[in-house]
Amino acid sequence: MIEIYGAVASRAARNLWMLEELGLEYELKEVSPGSEASKHADYLHINPNGKVPAMVDGETVLWESMAINLYLAEKYGGLKPQSPEDWGRACQWSFWGMLEAEAHLQNFLFHSVLLPEEKRKPDKVQTALTALQKPLGVLNEALAGRDYLLDSGFSVADLNLAAIFSWGKMARLDLSAYPNLRSWLNSCLERDAYRRVFPRKK
Ligand SMILES: N[C@@H](CCC(=O)N[C@@H](CS)C(=O)NCC(=O)O)C(=O)O
Known part of the structure; x- marks a missing residue:
């Protein structure tokens, strides 16, 4: 299942919106912006910037909210530019x-x-x-x-x-x-x- 690291009150919301549009199953892994968890080695392994959001989709790890949505459009074919x-x-x-x-x-x-x-x-x-x-x-x-x-x-x-x-x-x-x-x-x-x-x- 696709995992989004972040919080609704953060740029992760735009990825949650995209996932809702696409009807994909996902899990929001709560990481508050600026929190200790966001600077912890476990999270820095996912997003070395220590910021949210980040996404894990199987073997694929991405950060940067816009890039995550462009990836989701291309990979899962929803809201996708046609040319x-x-x-x-x-x-x-x-x-x-x-x-x-x-x-x-x-x-x-x-x-x-x-x-x-x-x-x-x-x-x-x-x-x-x-x-x-x-x-x-x-x-x-x-x-x-x-x-x-x-x-x-x-x-x-x-x-x-x-x-x-x-x-x-x-x-x-x-x-x-x-x-x-x-x-x-x-x-x-x-x-x-x-x-x-x-x-x-x-
Ligand atoms: N360009 C990045 C910006 C990420 C970003 O600045 N996230 C904020 C929350 S919305 C954050 O984690 N701030 C905490 C910090 O800078 O320590 C993106 O769009 O994903």
Whole structure:
């Protein structure tokens, strides 16, 4: 059975979402980010970075959340880009999301919602907001007149990117200037598989 090391409240959630979409059996091995367990030799053997997530699938050990999802799409055939060009696009959006948006969204989320109030730095929120305008605009433009990033419909490209931009939603980032992005993100995050990982609060 596929094992995911991490926690729901970590980047492992994007792998759990992918596994739910694919209907694969898996086990979540609880390792909290930054915990002692994540720095223990047993875990470093799986992910030498001491970070989560990591995946073990038989003999295959992988880390880096986006790579794990691209592997799962290719290996198990779900949410899979249908051509080399679409593989390129899926990698493009996954790498772009991590390199151009993720750190800013993380700062925005931590300094506006997650950190205890006394540790939040308003200037970090402002810097993140300013830096986010460019990637938000790029993605909004790319989604003009289309429901998903690839012509074939919802794919690993959408899942990887929506998992990153979900942090904006968690932090109540105002997306009103980016209507294409907002409706795409809402439709990705309303999927049953996502809701199985993050059930709606009652
Ligand atoms: N690029 C990596 C980032 C991994 C990462 O930073 N994970 C965080 C949790 S979401 C972590 O383990 N942080 C703890 C630490 O840095 O010690 C990925 O996408 O898998």
